[in-house]
Amino acid sequence: MNTEIKNIKKDYLIIGNSAAGISAAESIRKNDKKASIAILTMEKYPNYSKPLITYYLAGKLDLDRINFKDRDFYKKNNIELCLEKKAVMLNPQERFVLTGDGSKYFYKKLLIACGAKPAIPPIKVRDENESVSSLDREIGKIRGAFTLTTLEDAVEIKKYINDYSIKSASILGGGLIGLKAAEAFLELGININVIELSEMLLSASFDKTASGIIEDRIKQAGSNIITGQTIEEIIINNGAVLGLxxxxxxxxxxxxxxxxxxxxxDDAIFKDTAIKTDKGIIVNEKMQTSIPDIYAAGDAVKSYDILSGQPKNLAIWPAAVRQGSVAGMNMSGRPAIYKGGFLMNSVEILGVPVISLGLSNAEINASPAEIKVYIVHDALKKIYRKILVRNDRIIGVILLGAIERAGIYYGLIYNSIDISELKDKVAREDFGIIQLPADYRKHLVVGEGIEV
Amino acid sequence: MKRIFIDEKYCIGCRLCEIYCQVKHSKSKKILKAFREGQPDILSRVLVEEIGHDSFAIQCRHCDDAPCVSACISGAMTKNEKTGVVVCDQEKCVGCWSCIMVCPYGVIKRDISSGKAASKCDLCVDEEVPVCVKNCPNEALKIVQFPDEEK
Known part of the structure; x- marks a missing residue:
């Protein structure tokens, strides 16, 4: 192993090689053709799309097609990509990042875009030959137990499935990652149990009806779903998962x-620094942290949530790309502002397209006077559309089965448009731009700066 | 870049733009064949909205700062820096519909026939004038050359 300590100087240093980091590097390069830019990543694969790792698992995409930027992206933009360089320590006073191999990367401007890490609930582990279980065993060290947030995770899982001809799997968590994994396993012909702590799947953004439709679909495809339960104990044999x-x-x-x-x-790099945090890095609208010349973007930050008016961890792809781009602009001296965003997701699970926007199940804990709900539900066609309205503004949407034109709602939420005239039409499948308030419609149809 | 301008007051809701768009994006490019071969339906990438006497045709605005491009998880949706056209690479698209989620115009469609691949206006890059504009009988759609914002 090479233990030589190297001092490396870069104008722009970026920790993280996913949506936010790459988008920042790209916008820095647009403004500054000459500066040196380096991206540090602990991973061994060049750019790949994290949301696509379950597609790889299912065999729908191979490693050559999981990239979201062209393979020559780094070369074309003269960006140095440092693979398997884990950032282990940040020294803001001396302005360097220490990597796992002992190298020091000095920077003029730094972007922290290290993303998120899997949350692992405390679970006891017991060897089947012993009576005592332990809480101290790292889940990741048990053969056959995996988290699923990186391509490497997916590659290892796939290898494990092939090496041991796995026929049965359990998934802890009925959120988006869990269900996309479930879909992948079902397509591979593996029997699965999905174990979800809350009483329904996708509880973060769904209501009972929407969740029920997805649950039925997954069960129909052959999966067993267990809600209201979690794992008490993992039972192992010879260091490998045997049961739960x-x-x-x-x-x-x-x-x-x-x-x-x-x-x-993932707070590893900033938790011991003076950077202001609150379960995520606090940033301003320029994506600056509390320390000058250190910026942050993506799943590791708390940025402005339009719907609550509060800082929120908007751990979604589109927000990461926007934030990264804004950070990159400001870092390279071109003022830009991130106006904020809100949570949203779009997936297709076993052929059922689903989109949720904003506070899509906020009515569950609110009074009917505060939040009005408009619903179109066709059980036969498996179509469910629900619009939540507060103070005449749309604050949340669930679209299931019929997702066409969902972005119109995105625009109405983002621009806080008064929809008081449209309430009886707003959830309908034929809802369109033509029903929108005249001035907003004109703004959309004619467009800014477009005149004939 | 070129942009299509929509003049709402001249649109008579005849939907010829939709028909020509469908033909243009069919295999045969011939109107009779196109609709016969159209199994399943060929999608029009321009969309006519109509209520009573009000109507207009709308297609991708090819936004400068396109939300669909930043929302795309597969890298399929890109904005061509030279032409300004936002295109979806059908090979790369995985059908997650993030683009549909964020397009405020609602002009990206699911192409069910391919099982994935978002379908949207490509500004008929190989034509001098997009077919929807060329075939609009009332000049409710116009093509306008805009100066490049930055170079």
Missing amino acids: KLTNGNKIKCSLLIVAAGVLP
Whole structure:
């Protein structure tokens, strides 16, 4: 191993090689043709799209097609990509980042775009030959137990499935990652159990009806779904997963376990610094942290949430790209502002397209006077459309089965448009731009700066 | 770059733009064949909205700062820096519909026939004038050359 300590100087240093980091590097290069730019990543694969790792798992995409930027992106933009360089320490006073191999990367401007890490709930582990279980075993060190947030995770899972001819798997977590993993396993012909702590799937953004439709679809495809339960104990044999004991005492046999219980900002690089945080890095509208010349973007930050007016961890792809781009502009001396965003997701699960926007299940804990709900539900066609309105503004949307033109709602939420005249039409499938208030419609149809 | 300008007051809702768009994006490019071969339906990438006497045709605005491009998780949706046209690479698209989620004009469609691949206006790059504009009988769609914002 090469233990030589190297001092490397860069104008722009970026920690993280995903949506935010790459988008920042790209906008820096647009403004500054000459400066040196380096991206540090602990991963061994060049750019790939994290949301696509379950597509790789399912065999729909191979490693050559999982990139979201062209393979020559780094070369073309003269960006140095440093693979398998884990940033282990940040020294803001001396302005350097220490990497796992002992190199010091000095920077003029730094972007922290290190993303999120899997949240792992405390689960006991017991060897089947022993009576005592332990909480101290790292889940990731058990053979057959995996998290699923990186391409490397997906590659290892796939290898494990092939090497051991896995026929049964359990997934802890009925959120988006869990369900996309479930879809992948079903397509591979693996029997699965999805174990979800709350009473329904996709509880973060769905209501009972929408969740029920997805649950039926997944069950129909052959999966078993267990809600209101979590794993009490992982049972192992020779260091490998053998089965699970649930909180209700039931036992499940499985040789593969995926822990997909959500993600948290990866704080390893900033937790011991003076950078202001609150379960994520606090940034201003220029994506600056509390320390000059250090910027942050993506899943590790808390940025402005339009709907609550508060800082929020908007751990979604489109926000990461926008924030990265704004950070990159400001870092390279071109003022730009991130106006904020809100949570949203779009996926297709086993052929059912689903989009949720904003506070899509906020009515569950609110009074009917505060939030009005407009619903179109066609059980036969498996179409469900729900619009939540507060103070005559749309604050949340669930579209299932019929997602066409969903972005119109995105625009109405983002621009806080008064829809008081349209309430009876707003959830309908034929809802369109033509029904919108005249001035907003004119702004959309004619467009800014377009005149004849 | 070129942009299509929509003149709402001249649109009579005849939907010829939709028909010519469908033909243009069909295999045969011939009107009778196109609709016969259209199994499943060929999608028009321009969309006519109509209520009573009000109507207009709308297609991708090819935004400068396109939300669909930044929302795309597969890198399929890109804005061509030279032509300014926002295009979806059908090979790369995985059908997650993030673009549909954020397009405020609602002009990206799911192409069910391919099982994935978002379908949207490509500004008929190989034509001098996009077919929807060329075939609009009332000049409700016009093509306008805009000066490049930055170079």
